[in-house]
Amino acid sequence: xxxxxxxxxxxxxxxxxxxxxxxxxxxxxxxxxxxxxxxxxxxxxxxxxxxxxxxxxxxxxxxxxxxxxxxxxxxxxxxxxxxxxxxxxxxxxxxxxxxxxxxxxxxxxxxxxxxxxxxxxxxxxxxxxxxxxxxxxxxxxxxxxxxxxxxxxxxxxxxxxxxxxxxxxxxxxxxxxxxxxxxxxxxxxxxxxxxxxxxxxxxxxxxxxxxxxxxxxx
Numbered sequence: 001x002x003x004x005x006x007x008x009x010x011x012x013x014x015x016x017x018x019x020x021x022x023x024x025x026x027x028x029x030x031x032x033x034x035x036x037x038x039x040x041x042x043x044x045x046x047x048x049x050x051x052x053x054x055x056x057x058x059x060x061x062x063x064x065x066x067x068x069x070x071x072x073x074x075x076x077x078x079x080x081x082x083x084x085x086x087x088x089x090x091x092x093x094x095x096x097x098x099x100x101x102x103x104x105x106x107x108x109x110x111x112x113x114x115x116x117x118x119x120x121x122x123x124x125x126x127x128x129x130x131x132x133x134x135x136x137x138x139x140x141x142x143x144x145x146x147x148x149x150x151x152x153x154x155x156x157x158x159x160x161x162x163x164x165x166x167x168x169x170x171x172x173x174x175x176x177x178x179x180x181x182x183x184x185x186x187x188x189x190x191x192x193x194x195x196x197x198x199x200x201x202x203x204x205x206x207x208x209x210x211x212x213x214x215x216x217x218x
Contacts, residue, residue, distance in 0.1 A: 003057050003058065003067075004057065004067070004070050004071055004074050005074065007052075007057060007071055007074075008074050008075060008078065008083075011052075011086065012080065014048070015040055040081075040082045042085070042116075045085050045089065048086065049090055052090060053068065056068055057070075057071065065095050066092055068090045068091070068092055069091065069092055069095045069096075071090055072087040072088075072090040072091035072092075073087070073091075073100075075090070076104060081110075084113050084116075085112075085113065085116050088116050088117050088120040088121045089116075089120045089121075093121060093124035094126065096121065096125055098127055098130075098131065101122065101125065101127075104117060105117070105135065105142075105143055105146060108142050108143075108146070109142075110142075111142065111183045114145045114146040115145065115146070115149055117146055118147075118149035118150045119149060122146065122150050123149075123150050123153035123154065128150055128154060129150075129151075129159065129161070129165075132146075132147040132150035133147070133151075133165065133168060134147070135147030135150075136148055136169070136172045136173070137172055141181045141184050144187070144188075145183055145184050145187045148176065148184075148187035148188050148190065148191040149187055151191045151194075151195075152187075152190050152191045152194045153194075155191065155194035155195050155198055156194050156197075158198055160198060160202075166205065169191075169195065170205065170206075170209045172188075173188045173191060173209075174209055174210075176188035177189060177210075177213065178213065192206050192209075192210065193206075
Protein backbone atom coordinates (compact mmCIF):
# COMPACT_ATOMS: atom_id res chain seq x y z
CA UNK A 1 0.00 0.00 0.00
CA UNK A 2 1.38 3.40 -1.00
CA UNK A 3 1.53 6.36 1.37
CA UNK A 4 -1.31 7.96 -0.59
CA UNK A 5 -3.46 4.85 -0.25
CA UNK A 6 -2.74 4.70 3.47
CA UNK A 7 -3.67 8.39 3.84
CA UNK A 8 -6.95 7.85 2.01
CA UNK A 9 -7.73 4.94 4.35
CA UNK A 10 -7.00 7.11 7.40
CA UNK A 11 -9.14 9.94 6.05
CA UNK A 12 -12.08 7.64 5.39
CA UNK A 13 -11.81 6.21 8.91
CA UNK A 14 -11.80 9.72 10.39
CA UNK A 15 -15.17 10.48 8.77
CA UNK A 16 -16.83 8.23 11.34
CA UNK A 17 -15.96 10.79 14.01
CA UNK A 18 -17.66 13.53 11.99
CA UNK A 19 -20.80 11.55 11.26
CA UNK A 20 -23.96 13.62 11.40
CA UNK A 21 -26.95 11.41 10.75
CA UNK A 22 -29.37 14.33 10.66
CA UNK A 23 -27.42 16.05 7.88
CA UNK A 24 -27.17 12.83 5.88
CA UNK A 25 -30.88 12.08 6.38
CA UNK A 26 -31.84 15.61 5.35
CA UNK A 27 -29.85 15.21 2.13
CA UNK A 28 -31.57 11.92 1.33
CA UNK A 29 -34.97 13.50 1.90
CA UNK A 30 -34.03 16.23 -0.58
CA UNK A 31 -33.09 13.65 -3.17
CA UNK A 32 -29.32 13.97 -2.69
CA UNK A 33 -28.17 10.37 -2.71
CA UNK A 34 -24.54 9.30 -2.38
CA UNK A 35 -23.13 5.79 -2.26
CA UNK A 36 -21.79 6.74 1.16
CA UNK A 37 -22.52 9.96 3.03
CA UNK A 38 -21.32 10.61 6.59
CA UNK A 39 -23.03 13.98 6.75
CA UNK A 40 -19.82 15.83 7.67
CA UNK A 41 -20.25 19.61 7.59
CA UNK A 42 -18.34 21.76 5.13
CA UNK A 43 -16.53 23.76 7.86
CA UNK A 44 -15.23 20.51 9.36
CA UNK A 45 -14.05 19.30 5.96
CA UNK A 46 -12.28 22.62 5.40
CA UNK A 47 -10.51 22.21 8.73
CA UNK A 48 -9.40 18.74 7.67
CA UNK A 49 -8.16 20.06 4.33
CA UNK A 50 -6.12 22.79 6.04
CA UNK A 51 -4.64 20.24 8.43
CA UNK A 52 -3.60 18.00 5.52
CA UNK A 53 -2.06 20.97 3.69
CA UNK A 54 -0.14 21.91 6.83
CA UNK A 55 1.27 18.38 7.15
CA UNK A 56 1.50 17.02 3.59
CA UNK A 57 2.82 13.63 2.60
CA UNK A 58 6.47 13.51 1.51
CA UNK A 59 6.84 15.42 -1.76
CA UNK A 60 7.59 13.39 -4.90
CA UNK A 61 10.69 13.75 -7.03
CA UNK A 62 11.37 17.01 -8.83
CA UNK A 63 9.20 17.36 -11.92
CA UNK A 64 6.42 15.16 -10.54
CA UNK A 65 3.08 16.45 -9.32
CA UNK A 66 2.67 17.27 -5.64
CA UNK A 67 1.55 14.84 -2.97
CA UNK A 68 -1.69 16.80 -2.56
CA UNK A 69 -2.41 16.33 -6.27
CA UNK A 70 -2.01 12.57 -5.93
CA UNK A 71 -4.12 12.55 -2.76
CA UNK A 72 -6.88 14.59 -4.41
CA UNK A 73 -6.96 12.25 -7.41
CA UNK A 74 -7.18 9.22 -5.10
CA UNK A 75 -9.93 10.79 -2.96
CA UNK A 76 -12.01 11.75 -5.99
CA UNK A 77 -12.07 8.10 -7.10
CA UNK A 78 -13.85 7.14 -3.88
CA UNK A 79 -17.62 7.12 -4.24
CA UNK A 80 -18.00 8.95 -0.93
CA UNK A 81 -19.42 12.46 -0.54
CA UNK A 82 -16.78 13.65 1.90
CA UNK A 83 -13.92 12.25 -0.21
CA UNK A 84 -15.04 14.12 -3.31
CA UNK A 85 -15.52 17.42 -1.47
CA UNK A 86 -12.12 17.04 0.21
CA UNK A 87 -10.57 16.35 -3.20
CA UNK A 88 -11.83 19.71 -4.49
CA UNK A 89 -10.30 21.40 -1.46
CA UNK A 90 -6.91 19.69 -1.74
CA UNK A 91 -6.28 19.75 -5.49
CA UNK A 92 -3.72 22.50 -6.30
CA UNK A 93 -5.47 24.67 -8.92
CA UNK A 94 -2.29 25.23 -10.91
CA UNK A 95 -1.75 21.47 -11.25
CA UNK A 96 -5.23 20.48 -12.43
CA UNK A 97 -5.07 19.72 -16.15
CA UNK A 98 -8.07 20.83 -18.25
CA UNK A 99 -8.76 17.25 -19.32
CA UNK A 100 -8.83 16.10 -15.69
CA UNK A 101 -11.24 18.93 -14.88
CA UNK A 102 -13.51 17.65 -17.65
CA UNK A 103 -13.36 14.12 -16.25
CA UNK A 104 -14.26 15.35 -12.76
CA UNK A 105 -17.16 17.33 -14.17
CA UNK A 106 -18.40 14.28 -16.10
CA UNK A 107 -18.24 12.22 -12.91
CA UNK A 108 -20.11 14.80 -10.82
CA UNK A 109 -23.55 13.47 -9.94
CA UNK A 110 -25.03 15.98 -7.46
CA UNK A 111 -25.63 19.71 -7.27
CA UNK A 112 -23.61 19.89 -4.06
CA UNK A 113 -20.49 18.46 -5.67
CA UNK A 114 -20.92 20.71 -8.72
CA UNK A 115 -21.06 23.72 -6.39
CA UNK A 116 -18.07 22.61 -4.32
CA UNK A 117 -16.07 21.93 -7.49
CA UNK A 118 -16.72 25.52 -8.59
CA UNK A 119 -16.17 27.22 -5.22
CA UNK A 120 -13.16 25.27 -3.95
CA UNK A 121 -11.26 24.63 -7.14
CA UNK A 122 -12.44 25.65 -10.59
CA UNK A 123 -12.74 29.38 -9.90
CA UNK A 124 -8.99 29.35 -9.19
CA UNK A 125 -7.60 27.37 -12.15
CA UNK A 126 -5.80 29.38 -14.89
CA UNK A 127 -8.46 28.44 -17.46
CA UNK A 128 -11.50 29.09 -15.24
CA UNK A 129 -13.34 31.37 -17.67
CA UNK A 130 -12.73 29.03 -20.61
CA UNK A 131 -14.24 26.06 -18.77
CA UNK A 132 -17.10 28.12 -17.38
CA UNK A 133 -18.22 29.24 -20.82
CA UNK A 134 -17.83 25.72 -22.16
CA UNK A 135 -19.89 24.23 -19.35
CA UNK A 136 -22.74 26.75 -19.42
CA UNK A 137 -23.30 25.72 -23.04
CA UNK A 138 -23.70 22.08 -22.01
CA UNK A 139 -27.02 20.29 -22.51
CA UNK A 140 -26.74 18.84 -18.99
CA UNK A 141 -27.74 20.74 -15.86
CA UNK A 142 -24.77 20.02 -13.56
CA UNK A 143 -22.04 21.39 -15.84
CA UNK A 144 -24.15 24.51 -16.33
CA UNK A 145 -24.62 24.94 -12.58
CA UNK A 146 -20.87 24.60 -12.02
CA UNK A 147 -20.15 27.00 -14.88
CA UNK A 148 -22.46 29.72 -13.58
CA UNK A 149 -20.99 29.47 -10.10
CA UNK A 150 -17.49 29.85 -11.56
CA UNK A 151 -18.59 32.93 -13.50
CA UNK A 152 -20.18 34.39 -10.37
CA UNK A 153 -16.83 34.22 -8.60
CA UNK A 154 -14.97 35.66 -11.58
CA UNK A 155 -17.45 38.55 -11.86
CA UNK A 156 -17.03 39.19 -8.13
CA UNK A 157 -13.32 39.74 -8.87
CA UNK A 158 -14.26 42.22 -11.61
CA UNK A 159 -12.95 39.96 -14.38
CA UNK A 160 -14.87 41.47 -17.28
CA UNK A 161 -15.70 39.42 -20.39
CA UNK A 162 -15.28 40.87 -23.87
CA UNK A 163 -18.27 41.75 -26.07
CA UNK A 164 -18.52 38.26 -27.50
CA UNK A 165 -18.32 36.79 -24.01
CA UNK A 166 -21.05 39.12 -22.75
CA UNK A 167 -23.40 38.11 -25.57
CA UNK A 168 -22.72 34.42 -25.08
CA UNK A 169 -23.16 34.66 -21.32
CA UNK A 170 -26.46 36.52 -21.52
CA UNK A 171 -27.89 34.18 -24.19
CA UNK A 172 -27.05 31.09 -22.15
CA UNK A 173 -28.13 32.62 -18.84
CA UNK A 174 -31.53 33.67 -20.18
CA UNK A 175 -32.12 30.11 -21.38
CA UNK A 176 -31.06 28.77 -17.98
CA UNK A 177 -33.49 31.11 -16.21
CA UNK A 178 -36.29 29.35 -18.06
CA UNK A 179 -35.07 25.88 -17.09
CA UNK A 180 -37.35 23.59 -15.02
CA UNK A 181 -34.37 22.90 -12.70
CA UNK A 182 -34.42 25.26 -9.65
CA UNK A 183 -30.69 25.00 -8.78
CA UNK A 184 -29.81 25.90 -12.37
CA UNK A 185 -32.14 28.90 -12.39
CA UNK A 186 -30.67 30.04 -9.07
CA UNK A 187 -27.06 29.66 -10.25
CA UNK A 188 -27.80 31.56 -13.47
CA UNK A 189 -29.55 34.40 -11.61
CA UNK A 190 -26.72 34.71 -9.11
CA UNK A 191 -24.22 35.00 -11.95
CA UNK A 192 -26.33 37.71 -13.61
CA UNK A 193 -26.51 39.64 -10.33
CA UNK A 194 -22.71 39.54 -9.94
CA UNK A 195 -22.35 40.48 -13.61
CA UNK A 196 -24.56 43.52 -13.03
CA UNK A 197 -22.56 44.50 -9.95
CA UNK A 198 -19.45 45.12 -12.08
CA UNK A 199 -20.73 48.53 -13.18
CA UNK A 200 -23.49 50.63 -14.70
CA UNK A 201 -23.03 49.28 -18.23
CA UNK A 202 -23.26 45.69 -17.04
CA UNK A 203 -26.28 46.49 -14.87
CA UNK A 204 -28.12 47.97 -17.84
CA UNK A 205 -27.31 44.96 -20.02
CA UNK A 206 -28.53 42.58 -17.32
CA UNK A 207 -31.75 44.47 -16.62
CA UNK A 208 -32.62 44.74 -20.31
CA UNK A 209 -31.97 41.03 -20.85
CA UNK A 210 -34.00 39.97 -17.82
CA UNK A 211 -36.94 42.16 -18.83
CA UNK A 212 -36.85 40.69 -22.35
CA UNK A 213 -38.06 37.34 -20.99
CA UNK A 214 -40.66 38.88 -18.71
CA UNK A 215 -38.77 38.65 -15.41
CA UNK A 216 -37.98 41.32 -12.85
CA UNK A 217 -34.38 42.00 -11.91
CA UNK A 218 -33.64 41.88 -8.19
